[in-house]
Each structure stands twice: as C-alpha cells, then as structure tokens.
Amino acid sequence: MDGYHAYTRHVNPVLGKFLELTGRDLRLVHAQGGVLEDAEGRRFDDWISGFGSFNLGHNPEVIKETLREHLSGNAPNLFVENLNPYAGTLAERLIDACGATFETVFFSNSGSEAVEAALKTAILATGKKRVAHAEGAYHGTTLGALACMGRGLYRDDFNGVLADFPEVPFADAKALENALSKEDVAAFIVEPVQIEAGIRIAGDEYLQDARKLCDRFGALLIFDEVHTGMGRTGTLFGWQHSGVVPDIFTLAKSLGGGMVPIGAVLMAEGLWRRAYGNYLRCEIHNSTFGGNALACRAALKTLDVIGASGFLASVRERGEALFLRLTQALEGSRLLERVAWRGLLGGIKLKDVNHPWLQWENVGLEELRGRPISGVLVMERLARRNILVQVCAHDWSVIRVEPPLTVDPDACARFVDAMGEAVRWLGENA
Amino acid sequence: MTLKDKRVLITGGARGLGRTLSRVFSTEGALVAFSYIRDEESARETVEAVRASGGEVKAFKVSVLDVPGTEKMVKEIEDAWGGIDILVNNAGISQNLPIALMEEEDWDKVMDINVKGTFLTSKAVLRGMIRRKFGVILNIGSLAGQRMIEAPVHYCASKAAIKGLTEAMAKEVARYQIRVNCLAPGLLEDGVGRNLPDHRLADYLKHCALGRIGCFEEVAHFASFIVSDANSYMTGETVLMDGGL
Numbered sequence A: 001m002d003g004y005h006a007y008t009r010h011v012n013p014v015l016g017k018f019l020e021l022t023g024r025d026l027r028l029v030h031a032q033g034g035v036l037e038d039a040e041g042r043r044f045d046d047w048i049s050g051f052g053s054f055n056l057g058h059n060p061e062v063i064k065e066t067l068r069e070h071l072s073g074n075a076p077n078l079f080v081e082n083l084n085p086y087a088g089t090l091a092e093r094l095i096d097a098c099g100a101t102f103e104t105v106f107f108s109n110s111g112s113e114a115v116e117a118a119l120k121t122a123i124l125a126t127g128k129k130r131v132a133h134a135e136g137a138y139h140g141t142t143l144g145a146l147a148c149m150g151r152g153l154y155r156d157d158f159n160g161v162l163a164d165f166p167e168v169p170f171a172d173a174k175a176l177e178n179a180l181s182k183e184d185v186a187a188f189i190v191e192p193v194q195i196e197a198g199i200r201i202a203g204d205e206y207l208q209d210a211r212k213l214c215d216r217f218g219a220l221l222i223f224d225e226v227h228t229g230m231g232r233t234g235t236l237f238g239w240q241h242s243g244v245v246p247d248i249f250t251l252a253k254s255l256g257g258g259m260v261p262i263g264a265v266l267m268a269e270g271l272w273r274r275a276y277g278n279y280l281r282c283e284i285h286n287s288t289f290g291g292n293a294l295a296c297r298a299a300l301k302t303l304d305v306i307g308a309s310g311f312l313a314s315v316r317e318r319g320e321a322l323f324l325r326l327t328q329a330l331e332g333s334r335l336l337e338r339v340a341w342r343g344l345l346g347g348i349k350l351k352d353v354n355h356p357w358l359q360w361e362n363v364g365l366e367e368l369r370g371r372p373i374s375g376v377l378v379m380e381r382l383a384r385r386n387i388l389v390q391v392c393a394h395d396w397s398v399i400r401v402e403p404p405l406t407v408d409p410d411a412c413a414r415f416v417d418a419m420g421e422a423v424r425w426l427g428e429n430a
Numbered sequence B: 001m002t003l004k005d006k007r008v009l010i011t012g013g014a015r016g017l018g019r020t021l022s023r024v025f026s027t028e029g030a031l032v033a034f035s036y037i038r039d040e041e042s043a044r045e046t047v048e049a050v051r052a053s054g055g056e057v058k059a060f061k062v063s064v065l066d067v068p069g070t071e072k073m074v075k076e077i078e079d080a081w082g083g084i085d086i087l088v089n090n091a092g093i094s095q096n097l098p099i100a101l102m103e104e105e106d107w108d109k110v111m112d113i114n115v116k117g118t119f120l121t122s123k124a125v126l127r128g129m130i131r132r133k134f135g136v137i138l139n140i141g142s143l144a145g146q147r148m149i150e151a152p153v154h155y156c157a158s159k160a161a162i163k164g165l166t167e168a169m170a171k172e173v174a175r176y177q178i179r180v181n182c183l184a185p186g187l188l189e190d191g192v193g194r195n196l197p198d199h200r201l202a203d204y205l206k207h208c209a210l211g212r213i214g215c216f217e218e219v220a221h222f223a224s225f226i227v228s229d230a231n232s233y234m235t236g237e238t239v240l241m242d243g244g245l
Helices: A004-012 A013-021 A061-072 A086-098 A111-126 A156-161 A173-180 A202-215 A271-276 A293-307 A311-330 A374-384 A407-430 B016-027 B040-052 B065-080 B106-133 B153-178 B196-206 B216-226
Strands: A028-032 A035-038 A043-046 A102-108 A130-134 A185-190 A221-226 A249-250 A264-269 A334-341 A345-350 A398-401 B007-010 B031-036 B057-063 B086-089 B134-139 B179-185 B236-243
Touching: A004 B196, A004 B216, A028 B106, A043 A130, A043 A407, A061 A271, A061 A293, A061 A398, A086 A102, A086 A264, A102 A111, A102 A271, A111 A130, A111 A221, A111 A249, A111 A264, A111 A271, A173 A185, A173 A202, A173 B086, A173 B134, A185 A202, A202 A221, A264 A271, A293 A311, A311 A334, A311 A398, A311 A407, A345 A374, A345 A407, A374 A398, B007 B016, B007 B065, B016 B031, B016 B040, B016 B216, B031 B040, B031 B065, B040 B057, B057 B065, B065 B106, B086 B106, B106 B153, B153 B179, B153 B236, B179 B196, B179 B216, B216 B236
Parallel strands: A130 A185, A185 A221, A221 A249, B007 B031, B007 B086, B031 B057, B086 B134, B134 B179, B179 B236
Antiparallel strands: A028 A035, A035 A043, A102 A264, A249 A264, A334 A345, A345 A398
C-alpha cells in the first residue's frame, strides 16, 4: 500500500474517501512558493496556505538554507535542564519586535499548546479559575483550548468534560463587561481576527474597550495570534493595528517558516514570575521539544524575512490590490454578502443557495443537511481551475482568502478571475 | 489451473479489482501484463504480489486514451510472449457528482476513460487476436449500468454503454473465434460501496438476497472462469454479480 492509500486507511478514512470520491485525492509531490504540484505534473495555486502556516510560501529557500546550515553544525537540539541559547535569542527577538513591555516567552510545538500555556499562566498569575472567550472563537482542539472554543461542532461533544468558561458575543463590549464584572475571571481570550467564524475583524474600539474592561475587573487580556501573527494582517502581530497591547499573546503556524512546528506565548512583565516564579514551580508547565534549536533557528530566520525593510508594507499593498480587485470582480453578485480583509487575510461571505439541486442531500452528503453549502460549491468550482481554497471551520458560507504573503500578481489575477466565475456560476444556478 | 500459459493484459491493474484480477489470473497459470496510469507504488506492489506467487508479470504506465502508448505496450507484450490471448478492460473511473455539478468536461472524462478507453484498448489488441484467430475480451461493467440505482449519471451511462459495446463487438469478432463478454459487479467491499452513506448501504443490503456486499476475490475468480477455455460457448453476454439484488 502506498502512503496515500495508507493515509486513507490508517489516518483519516472519511476524509481520504471523500477526497477520492470527489476527485481531490491529489498525489502532491512538490511544493514551492504558492504552488503545489502532483505526481502528474499538474500545478495548483495554494490559497489555503496550511491554514496560515505558509506565510512565506512552501519550502522557502532561506529557511531551508538555515536549517541545512544548523543541522550540519551538530549543535544540541534540546537543552533539557540546561541553558538554551536558541530559545533565549528567539525570545529576545520576539520581545524586541513587540515594542512593548513583554518579558517572558514560553515555547511549545503548536498553537493549541501555546493557548494551553496562555490559559494556565493567566489562571496561576491571577488566582482565578475562569477564562472568558468569544462566541465563534477557535483557539485549538486540546481540552483547555477547546473550553474556549465557540459552541458548535468542534466543542459540543466534549461539553461535559470541559471547564465551564463564560462565552460572550464577539465584538460586544457590554456583554464582556457583564462577564467580567464579578471579578472571578482570570482572562479574556480573543482573536484580533476571528478566522474560523468567517473572517470577523475585531474593531479597534472593541479591543480598546476590552483592554479597559480587563484592567477594571482584574482580568488579563490574551490575544490569540496563532493565525494572525507573523505578518498575515500586514503588521508583524495583528494587535499592532489597534495599538491595544495584550498581557499575553500566542504565536505558532508561520513562526516556524512553514518548515518546523513551533508555538510561543509572550507574557507581559511580571506575569511569568507571578505564575511560576519559584524553584518549586518554575517547570510545572513545560514542553520537551518546546524551544528546540531547529525550530528556534527557523523562527529567527522567519523574523528576519518578515522584519526586512519593506516586507510588511508589501503585504499591505498586495492585500489592498488583491481585495479591491476581488471586490470589483464580485460586485453585483446576487449571492455576495460581504468581503472582509486585513492585510492578506480575507473572507468572502456568500448567501446560501435555495435551488434544491444544490443542497447537500442532492450531492450525496445528506448528513451535512442544514449546513451552508455555498462556500463549498465555490471551493469545488475553483478546484476545477486548479486553485485550492477552503471555507471557515465555523461558517461554511465564508471562503477564506489567505495566499502566501509573497503571492505574485499573476496568481492573484488567476484567483480573482476564477472566483468571479465561480460566484457568477453559483448565482446563476442557485 | 484454468488459465495455464494464457497471455493476459489487464487495464487499470495497479489497484483494487485490477490488482486482484492480476494476482488471481496469475495463480491460475496466466502470464499477466497490466497497465496503470499514475500510481507507481501501487503498481510495484501489484508486481510484487504476482511475483510472490511465482507468476510472470509486466507493468506498463500508459493511459487507455494514449493510442500510441497502448499500441507500443501491446507490441511489447506480443514481442515478448508471442501474443495476447485475454484482454480485461478493467480501467475505469467515477466521480461522485450530481447532475447539478456535472459539467461537460466531467461527462467527457468518464465516458472517455470508461468507454472510449475500452474501445481503444480492444482495437489495439484485436489486431493480433484476429490474426491468430483466437482471443477473449472481458469488459468490466457495473450494476450501475444495468439497474436503476443512485449513482452518477455519467458513470451509469458509461457502464451501460459498455454493455452495448460488448454485444456489438462480440457479434463482429465472433467469426475470428474471439469471445467478448462483460462482468457487471454490484457493490464490492473495497470499492465505491465502502463509501456509501449508511442508509444507502442498508438499502442495498436489504434488497440483496445474500445480504452482504461482494469482494474483489469473488469477482476475480468468476472472471477467470469467464475468460477460460471452459467457458467457450458464451459471448456477447453481460453477467451480473450482485449477490442477488
């Protein structure tokens, strides 16, 4: 059995078979920049970008070169119970990049783990046991992170074992005030842009209100920047748009340059000491591979690239150019509800279709009845033109738009053209 | 051994039913060549599986729509083994598309590979069979081409077309002692049937006399009989093998 079939048999049988039946069981063998290539030489524009992991595209040469150089030196990869100079240097670089009073960084291997660390730190530092989160949130699928997930498919089956954390409507300062007012909440965790809820951008005013409310009621403010960090929105960290500085924020995904898994939690001055600051407690939250040298080297080089003069400005320019063209191409489309974006992170929300032809039960997937189908139909149309996109996890009527930050104008033109055609087709057939 | 020393070409032989056909035909004594289009690792595994049972096997990476490539493959087999006695047109595809999402290109792709591919490969092999005045062609059809079941219309149409092609071809080449038949399986345990929603599978099983779906092994053993000399008085026939639906 080849690896592709073994995946279907042993890793995710349902996804594997779904891809096979829908003709999307690609045998991908090569990836460079924004392009994936299969065994038959077919090329696909990748507009999923590993859910935000490929901000620098696939296999960026500078990251590969850094990793090769590092591996050839035989430096220790893990510094268990020893001083880790790579983690130290990376922490210093990240803190410097904040331009604010952050002091400590914890390194993990993923975004979910980073969120876990953020939650635990907030609970220990405040002595409070509850963490408020926003409706529609997606902070990861481990049990702690899941307790902060918006209600729905990903979370509901686990409700009985999850911590009973308060959920507040997104972008509703009054509701947040109510949730925090009893002063029993350790922190409010929120994404500056809620990706999985349908690319919902937290307004500056809301974030400012959240900051004030957290200060007023003794709660910490946590920004989950796993997806929005590392240049995706046109600033290094998403919160830099609003100028609202959190107490804690998380990073992961593109921090490792798309090559190496790494997560990070940045903590404001004094927080780590309050949570872990004595000999007995200083390692009660840990991760064996967190801060491994290879991952840190990749992250340091990624920071070099994204921090280079003009890089982030180019992300903002590319984003504006792309989404303005996209907005023009979709203008007047009967099913278009909205296009929202920040930097090179955007979403196209579509109204759902009414025609009985285009319902889940008529495409052989009765078990999905009742869920929006419009975004998935557009995915199918774009796949026909070798463009890979994905809908948002909590809202399938929204197509996420997140190419590599280095996306070229030709790829943007192909995308806009294909998206325009797909949405037109949907409007004509809905 | 029902197929001792028979020289067999099976299209789409790397995976699924094609792989089982290759292995079973080999254990029945045949020399087996098979074609595949893209899955080299699976093709290697099929080669190893046939060789492990002591059989002789050749693998060719060629599409059934590639006329020069198919002719080259046929010539290579004929040069090596002196001819092809049995052709199994097994290569085929489906797409899980309702009419609403089915485009002209989808229709063409399925009809091309399933129907045109069967015609083109048969034509390439028939030349030698007619010269030698012997041959057997087995086309793999489907229950979907015979009965009203919920399956993509292009797939059903292609499998129904194969039934017609089988009958016409059988009539035309019978004078050269060439038999052409079609084997049309129902749901198989490792095929499309495994991916049906539970209620559809339950519906199938409810109406299936044997109360289960079939397996590749059962189809391959019956296929080896159909193409064998023991079955010398059957041509132009489409045989359903569906557990009694």
